[in-house]
Amino acid sequence: xxxxxxxxxxxxxxxxxxxxxxxxxxxxxxxxxxxxxxxxxxxxxxxxxxxxxxxxxxxxxxxxxxxxxxxxxxxxxxxxxxxxxxxxxxxxxxxxxxxxxxxxxxxxxxxxxxxxxxxxxxxxxxxxxxxxxxxxxxxxxxxxxxxxxxxxxxxxxxxxxxxxxxxxxxxxxxxxxxxxxxxxxxxxxxxxxxxxxxxxxxxxxxxxxxxxxxxxxxxxx
Amino acid sequence: xxxxxxxxxxxxxxxxxxxxxxxxxxxxxxxxxxxxxxxxxxxxxxxxxxxxxxxxxxxxxxxxxxxxxxxxxxxxxxxxxxxxxxxxxxxxxxxxxxxxxxxxxxxxxxxxxxxxxxxxxxxxxxxxxxxxxxxxxxxxxxxxxxxxxxxxxxxxxxxxxxxxxxxxxxxxxxxxxxxxxxxxxxxxxxxxxxxxxxxxxxxxxxxxxxxxxxxxxxxxxxxxxxxxxx
Numbered sequence: 001x002x003x004x005x006x007x008x009x010x011x012x013x014x015x016x017x018x019x020x021x022x023x024x025x026x027x028x029x030x031x032x033x034x035x036x037x038x039x040x041x042x043x044x045x046x047x048x049x050x051x052x053x054x055x056x057x058x059x060x061x062x063x064x065x066x067x068x069x070x071x072x073x074x075x076x077x078x079x080x081x082x083x084x085x086x087x088x089x090x091x092x093x094x095x096x097x098x099x100x101x102x103x104x105x106x107x108x109x110x111x112x113x114x115x116x117x118x119x120x121x122x123x124x125x126x127x128x129x130x131x132x133x134x135x136x137x138x139x140x141x142x143x144x145x146x147x148x149x150x151x152x153x154x155x156x157x158x159x160x161x162x163x164x165x166x167x168x169x170x171x172x173x174x175x176x177x178x179x180x181x182x183x184x185x186x187x188x189x190x191x192x193x194x195x196x197x198x199x200x201x202x203x204x205x206x207x208x209x210x211x212x213x214x215x216x217x218x219x220x221x
Numbered sequence: 222x223x224x225x226x227x228x229x230x231x232x233x234x235x236x237x238x239x240x241x242x243x244x245x246x247x248x249x250x251x252x253x254x255x256x257x258x259x260x261x262x263x264x265x266x267x268x269x270x271x272x273x274x275x276x277x278x279x280x281x282x283x284x285x286x287x288x289x290x291x292x293x294x295x296x297x298x299x300x301x302x303x304x305x306x307x308x309x310x311x312x313x314x315x316x317x318x319x320x321x322x323x324x325x326x327x328x329x330x331x332x333x334x335x336x337x338x339x340x341x342x343x344x345x346x347x348x349x350x351x352x353x354x355x356x357x358x359x360x361x362x363x364x365x366x367x368x369x370x371x372x373x374x375x376x377x378x379x380x381x382x383x384x385x386x387x388x389x390x391x392x393x394x395x396x397x398x399x400x401x402x403x404x405x406x407x408x409x410x411x412x413x414x415x416x417x418x419x420x421x422x423x424x425x426x427x428x429x430x431x432x433x434x435x436x437x438x439x440x441x442x443x444x445x446x447x448x449x450x451x
Binding site for chain 1: 287289291293294295296298300314316318319320322324335337338340423425427
């Protein structure tokens with residue numbers, strides 16, 4: 001019995017313990033969707049240059065921290081600027097990045113002491129906000145309610161999962177050595193000025209055991 | 222919360238408290254001696270009046286809007302909320318948007334909550350010497366002994382009606398590397414602050430605008446409750 005409770009405890013912990021505060025896309029049959037057209041339409045709806053105001057919860061082991069994230073994204077140039085602010089308005093870090101790398105403009109000592117903040121945050125921003133459509137050479141696999149695009153990369157395999165009545169990206173996941181390295185779920189797409197953007201994002205990093213929950217508050221196009 | 226976060230956070234708290242204090246050092250080092258003396262007298266008089274008016278309350282309630290202009294970004298970040306204060310040393314800082322967050326600071330503890338995690342964290346001041354030091358300073362300011370500020374800031378009166386005072390950290394001040402200046406704008410009746418603007422060395426500008434401020438209002442426990450404050 002003790003073992004059962006312990007296992008249940010671990011499972012609950014690994015599964016997140018926290019209820020996801022977003023609604024998943026409606027499950028509709030995807031058999032009639034043309035995969036190429038669906039991806040192109042999705043791409044057209046995605047903003048390219050925009051600023052985002054979000055709240056972010058970082059969950060690691062039993063620790064949870066929340067803050068405000070302010071992002072400037074240029075998806076075409078694969079460039080970004082990011083600032084993390086605590087709820088009282090105090091800046092925690094400020095970064096910018098592009099194809100050449102990530103530059104830390106400001107970071108509290110305590111954040112940089114624990115590792116390479118610029119690399120970690122930069123990687124997560126790229127995973128979440130860039131490459132939202134599969135590359136043209138990706139293999140297509142159909143399920144009843146999903147269309148999955150899969151492509152083998154140098155170090156692993158990336159999958160883009162499309163679902164819902166609008167044919168939207170609902171998940172991006174990356175496998176390394178056959179095991180899932182990270183997974184990003186996108187929830188509740190909202191329309192604004194002809195563009196569409198998810199109201200909620202959840203990144204799970206299995207390698208390092210942390211999660212990021214992002215709630216979009218404002219989108220500036 | 223690390224020392225630097227506390228320092229920056231406390232600076233904003235402290236800045237907000239400046240409306241009720243006014244210990245500043247006469248300044249104007251680049252001015253001729255006579256003018257410098259005149260300014261110092263002026264500043265002394267002005268501060269004397271402000272201290273008298275601004276220290277005559279026991280409780281306070283105010284709404285605030287914090288606008289953060291960041292050098293790297295096109296649009297301002299706006300944070301809005303409320304502050305409740307009870308002398309000598311209890312303050313509740315409630316943020317309503319873009320997220321709901323509350324922090325309660327007393328002379329023994331810090332308690333904070335936010336809606337996204339829905340967790341309440343409590344820190345003891347005994348175990349946080351830096352924060353304790355900050356609160357000690359707040360107590361000093363509330364008690365009216367402003368000598369510690371005289372050691373760390375220069376100040377000038379920028380405008381007399383309404384009163385606008387600019388504080389600049391002195392060369393040896395800990396905040397010199399972060400803060401370029403703090404400008405306070407008082408209300409016409411001079412009983413409290415209308416606005417505070419913090420210019421950072423990085424180019425960022427934070428403006429906190431106080432609205433609907435009420436002094437000596439009866440406050441109850443719910444005003445100082447952090448969990449699910451809205």
